Amino acid sequence: xxxxxEKTLDHFRNPRNVGKIDNPDGVxxxxxxxxxxSLTLAFKLGADGRIEDVKFQTFGCASAIASSSALTELVKxxxxxxxxxxxxxxxxxxxxxxxxxxxxxxxxxxxxxxxAIRNYRTGETVVRDLKEEKIVCKCFNVSEEEIERVATENxxxxxxxxxxxxxxxxxxxxxxxxxxxxxxxxxxxxxGAAQ
Amino acid sequence: MNxxxxxxxxxxxxxxxxxxVAAMLPYLEERWGNPSSMHxxxxxxxxxxxxxRAKVAAFIGAQPExxxxxxxxxxxxxxxxxxxxxxxxxxxxxxxxxxxxxAVLGPLRHLRDNFGFKLVEVGVDGGGNLDLxxxxxxxxxxxxxxxFVMWANNETGVIFDIPEIARMCRATGTFLHTDAVQAxxxxxxxxxxxxxxxxxxxxxxxxxxxxxxxLYVRRGTRLGRFMIGGxxxxxxxxxxxxxxxxxxxxKACDLAAEHLAASAEVGRLRDKLENxxxxxxxxxxxxxxxxxxxxxxxxxxFSYIEGEAMLYHLSEYGICASSGxxxxxxxxxxxxxxxxxGVPFTAAHGSLRFSLSRYTTEAEIDRVLEVMPGIVATxxxxxxxxxxx
Numbered sequence: 001x002x003x004x005x006e007k008t009l010d011h012f013r014n015p016r017n018v019g020k021i022d023n024p025d026g027v028x029x030x031x032x033x034x035x036x037x038s039l040t041l042a043f044k045l046g047a048d049g050r051i052e053d054v055k056f057q058t059f060g061c062a063s064a065i066a067s068s069s070a071l072t073e074l075v076k077x078x079x080x081x082x083x084x085x086x087x088x089x090x091x092x093x094x095x096x097x098x099x100x101x102x103x104x105x106x107x108x109x110x111x112x113x114x115x116a117i118r119n120y121r122t123g124e125t126v127v128r129d130l131k132e133e134k135i136v137c138k139c140f141n142v143s144e145e146e147i148e149r150v151a152t153e154n155x156x157x158x159x160x161x162x163x164x165x166x167x168x169x170x171x172x173x174x175x176x177x178x179x180x181x182x183x184x185x186x187x188x189x190x191x192g193a194a195q
Numbered sequence: 196m197n198x199x200x201x202x203x204x205x206x207x208x209x210x211x212x213x214x215x216v217a218a219m220l221p222y223l224e225e226r227w228g229n230p231s232s233m234h235x236x237x238x239x240x241x242x243x244x245x246x247x248r249a250k251v252a253a254f255i256g257a258q259p260e261x262x263x264x265x266x267x268x269x270x271x272x273x274x275x276x277x278x279x280x281x282x283x284x285x286x287x288x289x290x291x292x293x294x295x296x297x298a299v300l301g302p303l304r305h306l307r308d309n310f311g312f313k314l315v316e317v318g319v320d321g322g323g324n325l326d327l328x329x330x331x332x333x334x335x336x337x338x339x340x341x342x343f344v345m346w347a348n349n350e351t352g353v354i355f356d357i358p359e360i361a362r363m364c365r366a367t368g369t370f371l372h373t374d375a376v377q378a379x380x381x382x383x384x385x386x387x388x389x390x391x392x393x394x395x396x397x398x399x400x401x402x403x404x405x406x407x408x409x410l411y412v413r414r415g416t417r418l419g420r421f422m423i424g425g426x427x428x429x430x431x432x433x434x435x436x437x438x439x440x441x442x443x444x445x446k447a448c449d450l451a452a453e454h455l456a457a458s459a460e461v462g463r464l465r466d467k468l469e470n471x472x473x474x475x476x477x478x479x480x481x482x483x484x485x486x487x488x489x490x491x492x493x494x495x496x497f498s499y500i501e502g503e504a505m506l507y508h509l510s511e512y513g514i515c516a517s518s519g520x521x522x523x524x525x526x527x528x529x530x531x532x533x534x535x536x537g538v539p540f541t542a543a544h545g546s547l548r549f550s551l552s553r554y555t556t557e558a559e560i561d562r563v564l565e566v567m568p569g570i571v572a573t574x575x576x577x578x579x580x581x582x583x584x
Contacts, residue, residue, distance in 0.1 A: 009507075012507065013511075018576065018577050032540075033499075033541055033544070033580060036501065036520065036527070036528075036529065036544045038579060038580070039579075040579045057578060057579035058577055058578070058579070059500065059544075059577075059578045059579055059580050060501050060504070061502075061503035061504050061520070062503060062507045065504060065577060139528075140527070163527065167527050170527030170528070171527060
């Protein structure tokens, strides 16, 4: 049994803003059935340029559903410039925190939001062109850039934390050496900045 | 959570039988001495331990001196694996299946990765049945060999043909250990008729408390030592005898033997649950060959939704089950058993295991059938993957 907060359980039991939007301004999908969770987020802007309507559909565990629901509540009424400042930590904080093992649910929320905003701006339907990035974790399709970002934004220092936040290294384990090298590099850069 | 608990997670642990709890209390409250002592107060307890050992032996068709009490099923499996590995020596071939419990796969992979043993993991088909041709190939390897094959699978309940596997091992001079943790108490086990070398089972899966396990070691079997200490258990396992739990286990074995005759009723309730779920929930399918399972276990996948979310909804009704989904454990992957069976991704993360016991009632099964379609529909309304939704 995970140590979910009452707010997480409430958003799981009574998810807000479930569904699809006809002719959305932006729509983004991250994750997959194979990975075990997936989130599709769609929004419509109002005349004032603020997010007027937002809906989600999620395949995943209780905290994936709660994180998606929380995300929709967070972005409602925001401009895209405000919305894109939302981090995975904001989503977790909104729910009163998530178990460490479940932090990847909050990261999935942030990624879906980015994908939807990018879709609005460019018409592209993927969050990034992964072909242009170096994939480190082939099991969960996580790029070097994504690992670096998640580790930096959340001050991650261990392989286990990286696994909890973006799943990288969580299956076959062959990429763990590479992830450790990324963590070592970030630690070195942090150390350098501190001096 | 409202109302009483509906406990359908008996492959995880079982309710201690009140008779088993009663059997242990005298050894906690009055006769708490050490059975190895040379005084009457402690030493007299040894006779009770030996009486219990005889009952446990009878439960699986063994001789009393072939029974080693341990702390749990995991310890029994580890003792057999490390014991066999020591007896065979590094370089030996260890053969197992891809669907074993972590208590078996973990130590075997440890021996492969760190101690120079070869390891062959034999696969299963879509129904979870062992590939016996591949198993035979593995046994044809030259040099010393040991095989580790579960009797019944903890997740699907699928039974491996241990009598045939034991015959194959005998014919090739291969040591055989079977993890019978999920078979004991569910189907008859008789080691006098099935030539396994060692066998493990655990008390808490057959209505004894947690903290007691059994390792059967056939007389004459060469086995290195694992838990090294005092002379207890004929030198096979050091550590002061856990007398209260040994007494509870003996009682639980007696009761399990009595109730084996009634296992058809457990099977009837299991089938009612399973057939009802498939009839009322679209895109539900059973994982595991329905014709070769222990009678208490049902593993059902509900496509397009995720197991942990279903468990949280069930828990609100007091219904206890488990799931092979990635999110219901520390792991990030769906169950290795479900993946080894090639269950498609659409269903792999949506598997639920219901495991019944002799205490399960028809009313409890009816209650699950009443609430499950609503839970499935609720989660499918949220899911992006339901076709034509």
